[in-house]
Every structure is written in C-alpha cells, then in structure tokens.
Amino acid sequence: MASFETTMEAGTAMNETVKDAAASAAAVMPVGHETKISATKVSVFYGEKQALFDVSIDIPARQVMAFIGPSGCGKSTFLRCINRMNDTIDICRVTGTIAIDGADIYDPKIDPVLLRARVGMVFQKPNPFPKSIYDNIAYGPRIHGVAKAGSQMDEIVETSLRRAGLWNEVKDRLREPGTGLSGGQQQRLCIARAIAVNPDVILMDEPCSALDPIATAKVEELIDELRERYTIVIVTHSMQQAARVSQKAAFFHLGNLIEVDETERMFTNPRDQRTQDYITGRFG
Amino acid sequence: MSATSLLAIVLILSLIGYLWGRASAASLKSTGQGMHSIPAYHGYFIALSCGIPAFLLVLVWLAAQSTVIDTLLIAGLPAHITDGVETSRMSLILSEIKSIAGGRIFGTPDPALIAAAERYNALRGTASLAMVVAALAVAIAAMSFARSRVSPEFRARNRVDGILRWILIVCSILAILTTLGIILSLVIESMAFFSRVSVFDFLFGMEWSPQIAMRADQVGSSGAFGAVPVFWGTIFISAIAMFVALPVGLFSAIYLVEYADKRVRSFVKPLLEILAGIPTIVYGFFAILTVAPFIRDLGTSMGLSVASNSALAAGGVMGIMLIPFISSFADDAISAVPQSMRDGAYALGATKAETVRQVLLPAALPGIVGGVLLAVSRAIGETMIVVMAAGLMAKLTANPLEGVTTVTVQIVTLLIGDTEFDSPKTLAAFGLGLVLFITTLALNIVALQVVKRYRERYE
Numbered sequence: 001m002a003s004f005e006t007t008m009e010a011g012t013a014m015n016e017t018v019k020d021a022a023a024s025a026a027a028v029m030p031v032g033h034e035t036k037i038s039a040t041k042v043s044v045f046y047g048e049k050q051a052l053f054d055v056s057i058d059i060p061a062r063q064v065m066a067f068i069g070p071s072g073c074g075k076s077t078f079l080r081c082i083n084r085m086n087d088t089i090d091i092c093r094v095t096g097t098i099a100i101d102g103a104d105i106y107d108p109k110i111d112p113v114l115l116r117a118r119v120g121m122v123f124q125k126p127n128p129f130p131k132s133i134y135d136n137i138a139y140g141p142r143i144h145g146v147a148k149a150g151s152q153m154d155e156i157v158e159t160s161l162r163r164a165g166l167w168n169e170v171k172d173r174l175r176e177p178g179t180g181l182s183g184g185q186q187q188r189l190c191i192a193r194a195i196a197v198n199p200d201v202i203l204m205d206e207p208c209s210a211l212d213p214i215a216t217a218k219v220e221e222l223i224d225e226l227r228e229r230y231t232i233v234i235v236t237h238s239m240q241q242a243a244r245v246s247q248k249a250a251f252f253h254l255g256n257l258i259e260v261d262e263t264e265r266m267f268t269n270p271r272d273q274r275t276q277d278y279i280t281g282r283f284g
Numbered sequence: 285m286s287a288t289s290l291l292a293i294v295l296i297l298s299l300i301g302y303l304w305g306r307a308s309a310a311s312l313k314s315t316g317q318g319m320h321s322i323p324a325y326h327g328y329f330i331a332l333s334c335g336i337p338a339f340l341l342v343l344v345w346l347a348a349q350s351t352v353i354d355t356l357l358i359a360g361l362p363a364h365i366t367d368g369v370e371t372s373r374m375s376l377i378l379s380e381i382k383s384i385a386g387g388r389i390f391g392t393p394d395p396a397l398i399a400a401a402e403r404y405n406a407l408r409g410t411a412s413l414a415m416v417v418a419a420l421a422v423a424i425a426a427m428s429f430a431r432s433r434v435s436p437e438f439r440a441r442n443r444v445d446g447i448l449r450w451i452l453i454v455c456s457i458l459a460i461l462t463t464l465g466i467i468l469s470l471v472i473e474s475m476a477f478f479s480r481v482s483v484f485d486f487l488f489g490m491e492w493s494p495q496i497a498m499r500a501d502q503v504g505s506s507g508a509f510g511a512v513p514v515f516w517g518t519i520f521i522s523a524i525a526m527f528v529a530l531p532v533g534l535f536s537a538i539y540l541v542e543y544a545d546k547r548v549r550s551f552v553k554p555l556l557e558i559l560a561g562i563p564t565i566v567y568g569f570f571a572i573l574t575v576a577p578f579i580r581d582l583g584t585s586m587g588l589s590v591a592s593n594s595a596l597a598a599g600g601v602m603g604i605m606l607i608p609f610i611s612s613f614a615d616d617a618i619s620a621v622p623q624s625m626r627d628g629a630y631a632l633g634a635t636k637a638e639t640v641r642q643v644l645l646p647a648a649l650p651g652i653v654g655g656v657l658l659a660v661s662r663a664i665g666e667t668m669i670v671v672m673a674a675g676l677m678a679k680l681t682a683n684p685l686e687g688v689t690t691v692t693v694q695i696v697t698l699l700i701g702d703t704e705f706d707s708p709k710t711l712a713a714f715g716l717g718l719v720l721f722i723t724t725l726a727l728n729i730v731a732l733q734v735v736k737r738y739r740e741r742y743e
Contacts, residue, residue: 088630090545117633127624130647139642140632190628197632 036061036201036231037082042096044077044086051077054096055257057250064223064232066246066263068239070283073252075235079203082233083119084112100201117144120194124206126186128178128193133170136178136189137161140197156196163229164192165222184215188222195226202226204234208241220245239279243267251275287346290416291339294423298335301427305330308434321440329440332447333430338423345415353407354378360403362396467721474718477711481509486715488512492678492689494698494709509712511719513678517688518720521599521674522663524684528603529659533610534652540611541618542640553615560608568672571601576673583685593675593687602669606659613655617648654735661727665720667692691716 037059044052052074059065067075077086084105086092097104105115117140128136137157138149147153157174161167166188170181178189187207194202204223208216223232223245236242242249242263249263251272259272270276277283306327313319357378358366365377377397384393384401385408434440478486489510536556540549576597583590621644629639645652675687676697698713 083631085627085631088626113633113635115633116631121627121631123624123627123631125624127622127628129625129628129643139629139634143632143634143638143642193628193632 034061035059037098037100037233038102039078039081039098040096042078042081042094042098044074044081045093045095046089047091051255052081053255055252056096057257057260059231059233060248061231062227062229063248064227064234064246066242066249067233067235067252068237068242068249068278069252069258070278071237074255075250075252076205078252078257079205079233079235082201082203083116083121085116085121087112117197118199119201119203120197120199121203122187122190122194122205122207125210126183126190128181128186128189130177130179132175133178133181133189134174136193137196140193144197146197160192160196163195163226164188165218165225166192182215184211184218187211187215187219191219191222191226195230199230201231201233204232206235206237209237216241239267251278253278287342287415290342290419294335294338294342294419297338297420297423297427298331301334301430302327302331304427304431305434305440308431309440312434312436317436319436320438321442325440325444326434326438328444329447330427330430330434332444334423334427336447337426338419341422342415342419345418349411349415353404353411356407357381357400357404361400365394365396470714470718470721473711473714476706477708477715480708480711481715485509486511486712487719490680492694494694494712509708509715511691511716513680514689514691514694514716515719516680517595517674517678518664518690518692520682520684520688521595521602521670521690522660524595524599525602525606525663526656526660528600529606529610530656532603533607533659534614536607537611537614537618538640538645541615542636542644556608556611559604560612562605564605564666564668565672567601567605568669571597571669571673575601579685588685590685591675591687593673594685595674595688596684598670598673599684601673602663602666605666605669606663609659609662610652610655613658614648614652617651617655618644620651621647650734650737654731657727657731657734661724661731664727665692665724667696671696691720695720 035058039055039057039059042052042055043050055074055078067079069075080086081094081098082100082105086094094106097106099105100119103110129139131139134157137160138153141147141153141156147156158167158171161170166185169185170189178186181189187210191202191207207223208219211219220241223234226232227247234242234246246263248260249266250260251258251266251270251274253274259266259270259275261271266275267279270279304327306323309319309321309323309326313323358374361377366374369377380393381397381400381404383389384397385404486509489508490512491508491510492513493508536552540553540556544552572593576592576594579594579597579600580590580592625643625647626639629643634642670690670693674693675689676693677687678689678694679686681688695713695716698710698716
C-alpha cells in the first residue's frame with residue numbers, strides 16, 4: 001500500500017489514479033483489516049473548555065466506521081480532527097496524535113491543505129458552491145492542479161458523478177447550478193465533489209440529517225458502495241443508520257470514547273451500561 | 285397671540301384632555317364595570333381628538349391667512365391705484381403697504397396706501413384673534429365630544445391605533461411629496477433651459493463655456509453649452525476615485541472578514557469607519573493642501589507638468605472617502621456567505637486565498653457590485669471635494685495630471701455670485717442637475733435591485 005506521505009507528494013499524478021486506484025489498491029490489500037487511521041490520546045479544547053478527553057481509536061481501512069452518541073458528546077469534534085478542520089477555528093486546540101497510514105497528521109511538516117485533499121469531508125447540510133454542477137466537481141481537481149479543463153477534467157467529473165450515483169440524473173444539465181438540485185442530489189453532489197480529488201478517507205458528518213427517507217436510502221446505498229474504495233467515517237444520530245451502513249461503531253459520551261466494536265456486536269451485546277442505555281433509547 | 289403660544293396652549297389642552305379622559309375612565313372602572321380599553325387609552329383618545337383638529341386648523345389658517353388678507357387689501361384699494369396694474373407691480377404695491385404697516389415709511393406715500401396699511405394692520409389683528417378663538421373652540425369642542433364617548437364599551441385602544449396609523453401614513457406621504465416637489469422644480473427649471481438651448485446641443489456639444497458676453501468685445505464668452513467635457517470630467521474623476529477605492533476597500537474587507545482575528549477586527553473596523561464620518565469639506569482641504577501639492581512636486585521632479593488642480597488629486601482623495609463605503613458593503617456581503625461554503629472549500633484542500641477568490645468572492649459578488657454602484661453614484665454626486673480640488677475649465681482630456689471640471693462643480697459656480705434666474709447661464713445648472721439626478725437615480729435603482737436579489741439568495 002502506498003504510504004500516506006507518498007500519495008500526498010504525488011499530487012500532480014493524482015488524476016491517473018482516479019480510475020484505477022481502487023482496482024490496484026484492492027488487488028494489493030485484503031478488504032478492511034489493517035488500520036488506516038490511528039488516534040492516540042486525542043484531546044480537544046475550545047478555549048478553556050475541554051471537549052474531548054484522551055480518545056484513542058483505530059479505524060480500519062475500507063470499512064465504514066460509525067460514530068454514535070448523544071448530541072454534544074464530541075463525535076463531530078473528533079471527526080473534524082481527522083482532516084484538521086478544527087484548525088479553521090481560532091480557539092480550538094488539539095493534543096495527542098492522529099496517524100494516517102502511520103504518519104502523524106499533526107506533524108508540523110504536514111500541510112493541512114494537502115491533508116484535506118486526502119481526507120475528504122461531507123457535511124450535515126449539503127453545501128454545493130453556487131457554481132455549475134460541473135464546476136462543483138471540477139473545483140478540487142482544479143485547485144490541486146490534477147487536471148486542466150478539457151477531456152481529462154470531463155473524465156474526472158463523469159467518474160466522480162458515476163461513483164456518487166448521480167451521473168444519470170444530471171448528465172444532461174452539467175452546466176446548471178448545483179444549488180438547483182434537490183437536497184438528496186445536492187448531498188450526493190457534495191460526495192462526488194469529495195471523491196473527485198481522489199481521497200483515501202471520506203468523513204461524513206451526519207450526511208443524511210437534512211434529507212428525506214428516500215434520499216437518505218440512496219445516500220446510504222452509496223456509502224455502502226464507496227466502502228470498496230474508501231475508508232469512511234460517519235457521524236450519525238440514527239441508530240438504524242449506523243446499523244445499516246457501518247461495520248464498526250464507536251460510542252462517545254460526554255467527550256469520552258466509551259466503546260468501540262463491530263457494529264453488530266455493539267448493537268446486540270454492548271459491553272458498557274451507558275452504551276446499552278443509549279442504543280435502547282434510554283437517553284440521548 | 286402668536287401661533288407658537290397658541291400651539292402651546294393646544295398642547296396643554298391635549299394634556300388636560302388626557303388626564304381628564306384617564307381619570308373619567310378610571311372612575312368608571314372603579315365602579316366595577318368591565319372596560320374594553322385601559323384608562324390610559326381613553327386619555328390618549330381625548331388628547332389626540334383635541335389636539336389634532338386644532339393643530340391642523342392652525343396650520344391651514346396660517347397657510348391661507350396671507351393670501352386672504354392680500355385679496356381683501358387689493359379689493360379695498362381705490363381704483364386709481366389698481367387700474368391697469370399687472371401682477372408684478374401689484375406685489376410691489378402690496379409689499380409697500382406692508383412696510384408702511386410695519387412702520388418703515390420711505391418718502392411720502394399715497395394717502396390711499398397709508399389707509400390700506402392701517403386696514404392691513406386691523407385685518408391682521410382680527411385674523412390672529414379669530415384664529416385663536418377658532419382653534420380653542422375646535423379644541424374644546426372636540427375634547428368634550430371625545431369625553432362624551434368614554435364608556436365601558438368604547439374601543440379607545442383600537443381608535444388610538446387607527447389615529448396613529450394615519451399619522452404615520454401622513455408622515456411618509458409628506459416625505460414622498462417633498463421628493464416629488466424637488467424633482468418637479470428641477471424639471472420645470474430644466475424645461476426653461478432646454479427651451480433656450482437644444483437638448484441635442486447640450487448632451488452632445490463638445491464645448492462648454494457658459495459665460496455670456498455682456499459687452500460685444502468680451503473675450504471667451506461665447507456662451508456654449510455643450511456639456512460633454514463636463515460629463516467627461518465627472519466620469520473621469522469618478523473613475524479615478526473607484527480605481528483607488530475599489531481595490532483598497534475590497535481588500536481591506538477581505539482581510540477584516542477572513543484573515544484578521546477578532547481583536548484586530550474590533551480595532552480596525554471602527555478606525556475605518558471614522559473615515560466615513562469625516563465631512564467632505566475636510567477631505568477637500570486635504571486634497572488641495574496636501575495631496576495636490578504633493579502630486580505636483582512629485583510630477584515636477586519627474587519632469588511632468590502637473591496642473592495644481594489635477595484630476596488625480598481630486599479623484600484620489602474622493603477614492604479615499606469612498607473606501608469605508610465599499611469596505612463595509614463588501615464586508616457585509618462576504619460575511620453573509622454561509623460558513624458551510626468555507627467549510628466545503630477547506631474540506632477539499634483549498635487554501636484561504638483560493639477559498640476567497642473562487643468561492644467567497646463569486647458568492648458575494650452581487651452584494652459587492654451593489655455597494656460599488658452605490659459608491660459610484662456617490663462619487664458622481666460628490667461636490668465639496670471637487671469644488672475645492674478639481675479645476676473649473678471644462679477640458680476633454682484623459683491625462684489625470686491635468687485639471688478637469690465636473691457637473692457638480694459647474695452647478696456650484698453657475699449659481700454663485702450675481703445671478704439672474706432667467707439667463708441660460710444659471711438655468712444651465714438645472715439642466716446639469718437633472719442629468720446628474722437621472723444618472724444617480726438609475727445607478728441607485730440598479731444597485732438596490734442587485735443587492736436585493738443577492739439578499740434573497742441566502743435567506
């Protein structure tokens with residue numbers, strides 16, 4: 001497996017890997033056993049207030065890991081540590097280490113801008129740019145110099161939209177604004193936008209909470225397909241969703257990581273009382 | 285009794301009406317009856333019904349009084365004075381009568397005029413007494429009528445609301461009517477101008493020289509009214525101003541919104557807004573005493589000839605004046621772009637500059653454009669800086685080191701000094717004013733439309 005750092009340096013060659021990255025990677029690796037992301041004693045402070053306490057967790061490659069827990073438990077905060085989005089908040093401070101493919105992403109040598117090209121993110125509310133569908137997808141590849149306009153870019157746009165299951169719905173109106181799509185389509189557009197820069201990891205922060213059940217089902221189906229190629233971490237409030245899409249689950253409570261396990265086992269046989277209370281709906 | 289003291293009395297009567305109404309309603313209430321409105325509203329109702337009719341009566345009376353008295357005076361003058369006299373002469377006679385009535389007598393006036401002056405004084409005395417009586421009668425009658433309506437069922441609260449609504453409506457109509465009046469006076473004077481100088485010559489003529497010769501041998505006073513060089517001056521100076529204000533204002537806004545931390549922002553933003561509070565005449569001083577000599581010296585040292593009233597000095601200082609304007613509009617527009625747009629761009633690995641350039645600015649563009657258009661319309665209408673720092677000669681030049689003149693400067697100079705309001709020279713000011721008004725109005729409408737469309741976008 002290509003190390004995290006080499007893929008980052010290979011920025012300009014990224015486009016070539018768009019199509020066959022998954023194929024070659026899948027050939028090298030058995031599905032979802034080694035650790036992709038490894039966090040050790042991660043704590044997060046907002047000013048004086050500590051929001052996350054010594055979280056250590058290993059996230060396996062090419063699986064879906066669900067973060068569950070009541071509101072304000074720190075699961076989104078932890079998610080935003082993985083692509084250093086917390087850096088954009090002035091008062092936020094992170095301690096501990098998070099390693100992706102063995103390289104610490106909080107190492108001063110790591111450029112958070114390049115890191116975010118390798119760790120994509122999808123947000124709670126669909127946030128397409130007020131640009132055309134095409135330009136929304138092309139934005140990432142363009143800023144990273146992956147492809148100039150032309151057939152190469154057309155190919156990336158098509159591949160990304162196909163992977164996001166949106167191609168057939170939008171192929172005839174690529175020049176129309178992305179904001180004109182329905183909520184579910186917008187969210188899949190945002191997923192396609194994240195895929196277009198060919199990340200290793202996709203973080204999803206409650207990606208379905210603003211969607212109706214039908215759009216939610218489509219996005220969940222998509223998440224299940226994407227796990228062949230990408231490591232996915234999803235924050236969700238819906239226990240059913242966690243059960244449907246994830247292979248592993250982590251339960252957060254009051255800024256602490258309480259329990260990590262196979263999703264099935266956690267939902268049938270939780271080890272911690274608080275986990276049991278939460279998944280049976282006693283609080284949260 | 286003067287109108288002021290009369291109005292004061294009406295005010296006091298209203299106050300009494302309020303206390304009276306409140307007291308009577310309160311005593312009704314204390315007998316245990318269920319009142320529709322609380323006592324204070326009965327008080328307000330009486331105060332308003334007492335004060336408003338009396339106030340309106342005084343206003344109308346004052347407006348009509350002088351006309352009525354003048355008519356009565358003229359009607360009473362003997363035939364040898366009024367016969368065959370035209371209106372302008374009649375107004376002279378009237379003012380003579382009034383000055384006699386005021387005790388300022390010049391020479392030996394016609395005895396008929398002295399008699400008229402006495403009659404005038406008498407009429408005025410009667411009129412003012414009648415006004416006092418009428419106003420007080422109306423006030424007291426209205427007060428007692430309103431008092432008679434105080435009852436448990438009377439909906440004083442709703443009535444007061446209704447009256448207040450009408451007061452608000454009248455106020456807004458007044459503002460609109462005033463605007464219409466201003467436009468109308470501008471249009472009427474402009475029509476007078478365009479009846480002497482053709483619209484075509486004015487709008488497309490290349491020579492501007494509004495002085496009209498008083499003597500045949502006077503030099504340079506051909507009286508040409510081709511306004512193109514004047515319009516050009518305005519456009520040129522505004523363009524220089526925007527050239528300064530747009531980048532500085534926009535970039536400072538970007539810095540303040542996206543880069544500056546809270547402490548810097550809370551310090552720099554008010555500082556920038558101080559610029560907006562400086563009177564334009566102070567900018568004028570700055571332009572003419574500091575910037576213009578500086579540019580001239582700099583130009584001379586580089587071997588360029590620079591006019592002391594260069595377009596660059598006037599436009600540059602005007603640009604500085606507009607910086608806070610553009611900056612605050614751009615600031616609002618960029619701040620209004622949702623945080624999710626920034627998150628989306630950062631999450632794709634965009635740098636801060638890329639996010640600003642490719643996501644925030646395009647999303648904020650309509651708001652910024654609206655602000656820029658408003659700034660342009662201010663630059664076009666700006667007067668004091670250019671009166672002080674721009675030239676007077678209408679020159680068609682694209683060299684910023686030469687002096688040009690602007691529409692506003694010309695309006696000021698045309699109307700200063702000895703003016704008669706029926707010569708093309710002074711009337712030309714109204715022609716220029718009309719063009720200026722139409723231009724800025726159009727710009728404002730477009731700008732507000734743009735800003736409005738943009739606002740609908742994220743709400």
